[in-house]
Amino acid sequence: MAAAINAVRANCRKVICIGRNYADHIKELNNARPKQPFFFLKPPSSILLPNAGPVLQPRGVIMHYEVELGLVMGKQVKDLDPADTEGAVRAIDSYILAIDMTARNVQDEAKRKGLPWSIAKGFDTFLPISGVIPKSRIPDPHDAELWLSVNGEVRQKDSTGLMLFRIPRQLADISSVMTLEPGDIVLTGTPKGVGKVGAGDVMKAGLSVGGRAIEEAGIEVP
Amino acid sequence: MAAAINAVRANCRKVICIGRNYADHIKELNNARPKQPFFFLKPPSSILLPNAGPVLQPRGVIMHYEVELGLVMGKQVKDLDPADTEGAVRAIDSYILAIDMTARNVQDEAKRKGLPWSIAKGFDTFLPISGVIPKSRIPDPHDAELWLSVNGEVRQKDSTGLMLFRIPRQLADISSVMTLEPGDIVLTGTPKGVGKVGAGDVMKAGLSVGGRAIEEAGIEVP
Numbered sequence: 322m323a324a325a326i327n328a329v330r331a332n333c334r335k336v337i338c339i340g341r342n343y344a345d346h347i348k349e350l351n352n353a354r355p356k357q358p359f360f361f362l363k364p365p366s367s368i369l370l371p372n373a374g375p376v377l378q379p380r381g382v383i384m385h386y387e388v389e390l391g392l393v394m395g396k397q398v399k400d401l402d403p404a405d406t407e408g409a410v411r412a413i414d415s416y417i418l419a420i421d422m423t424a425r426n427v428q429d430e431a432k433r434k435g436l437p438w439s440i441a442k443g444f445d446t447f448l449p450i451s452g453v454i455p456k457s458r459i460p461d462p463h464d465a466e467l468w469l470s471v472n473g474e475v476r477q478k479d480s481t482g483l484m485l486f487r488i489p490r491q492l493a494d495i496s497s498v499m500t501l502e503p504g505d506i507v508l509t510g511t512p513k514g515v516g517k518v519g520a521g522d523v524m525k526a527g528l529s530v531g532g533r534a535i536e537e538a539g540i541e542v543p
Numbered sequence: 544m545a546a547a548i549n550a551v552r553a554n555c556r557k558v559i560c561i562g563r564n565y566a567d568h569i570k571e572l573n574n575a576r577p578k579q580p581f582f583f584l585k586p587p588s589s590i591l592l593p594n595a596g597p598v599l600q601p602r603g604v605i606m607h608y609e610v611e612l613g614l615v616m617g618k619q620v621k622d623l624d625p626a627d628t629e630g631a632v633r634a635i636d637s638y639i640l641a642i643d644m645t646a647r648n649v650q651d652e653a654k655r656k657g658l659p660w661s662i663a664k665g666f667d668t669f670l671p672i673s674g675v676i677p678k679s680r681i682p683d684p685h686d687a688e689l690w691l692s693v694n695g696e697v698r699q700k701d702s703t704g705l706m707l708f709r710i711p712r713q714l715a716d717i718s719s720v721m722t723l724e725p726g727d728i729v730l731t732g733t734p735k736g737v738g739k740v741g742a743g744d745v746m747k748a749g750l751s752v753g754g755r756a757i758e759e760a761g762i763e764v765p
């Protein structure tokens with residue numbers, strides 16, 4: 322299992338993250354609701370493997386967690402038809418759970434100044450991931466429950482059924498801009514409840530399907 | 544030579560681009576002069592190898608060229624000291640010339656709305672590159688001349704000596720955020736003269752040192 326997730330990091334050439342994909346999360350950050358999926362990149366160097374230590378808080382940075390369902394791509398995808406649900410599912414090799422760590426104050430300043438988000442999203446360790454979740458464990462990626470706790474207190478807990486843009490639409494829009502390659506990771510957006518963490522806080526996250534926890538999806542970041 | 548540049552694309556896990564690094568280019572786009580280098584990511588999937596065809600103009604997109612000196616990293620770099628000029632040079636494996644194609648209208652809208660630049664910068668074919676330029680060909684990367692022409696008319700032609708932030712400072716700032724890995728590409732910014740190109744326009748670009756053209760640096764995009 323460790324070997325499998327190490328391979329995910331080693332084979333990853335881009336991480337594409339969907340922004341503002343859950344309505345209640347858009348409200349909590351006072352953002353505008355997008356008319357189409359938008360996305361940004363995190364560098365593969367930001368991936369934090371399981372049991373690889375804590376998220377490192379850069380000096381002066383306010384760090385927010387965002388738990389997200391991740392797709393590990395198994396096929397090249399280009400100009401996918403948004404109606405091609407089966408094509409989208411076929412292109413996915415496996416799933417991961419991930420925390421899209423965000424330097425919120427850096428991001429707020431970037432937004433204000435019209436600057437890119439890459440720094441706010443791209444620090445080393447800013448992408449803790451779970452083990453590899455075999456595809457068979459999640460029969461319907463729009464019917465799973467994500468949760469994240471800080472120091473034992475649940476902060477995010479919502480169904481992936483609340484996504485504004487479903488996975489085929491996400492892959493269609495991404496792949497109309499940039500070809501998805503095997504090994505690429507897509508993060509599908511975060512539900513409400515994002516917030517601050519700092520040194521000493523313990524984040525845990527998980528995913529359940531039909532009320533049953535998926536063992537491989539567990540994340541614990543000291 | 545083709546094998547070498549194919550390997551550059553195959554081994555690239557992130558492309559980090561410095562923005563606003565030449566004073567006259569900042570003026571021409573009415574941008575603010577940054578107090579420190581800022582940067583953004585292009586996906587490796589945007590790389591267009593030599594002789595791999597034209598840049599593809601997405602529908603509704605105003606495309607701008609930006610010629611830039613690129614560094615292909617040979618070593619892992621983390622928290623480089625900006626004063627460590629030798630360390631910076633040692634970390635570079637080789638150079639490339641590159642055109643940072645930009646969907647300028649998409650970028651302008653992103654800036655206005657505080658959205659990420661990844662789409663504006665990340666389309667397939669939006670990163671034409673030259674062949675691999677051996678390090679020995681550019682004894683001082685701050686003393687080379689870049690040029691770019693459209694349909695035979697020179698549009699950009701300036702010395703890399705005009706960079707506001709030199710390469711050691713760029714690598715220091717990038718690596719204080721994200722670890723640079725072997726194979727990563729750093730684009731060092733574009734001089735003045737950026738502008739529009741469209742279907743049918745032929746872009747050529749090159750680099751000279753001490754008045755002599757470097758053969759490997761030639762780019763021609765039909």
Ligand SMILES: [Mg+2]
Binds near residue numbers: 557587
């Ligand atoms: Mg990338």
Ligand SMILES: [Mg+2]
Binds near residue numbers: 338339387
């Ligand atoms: Mg996110």
Ligand SMILES: [Mg+2]
Binds near residue numbers: 643
């Ligand atoms: Mg540029």
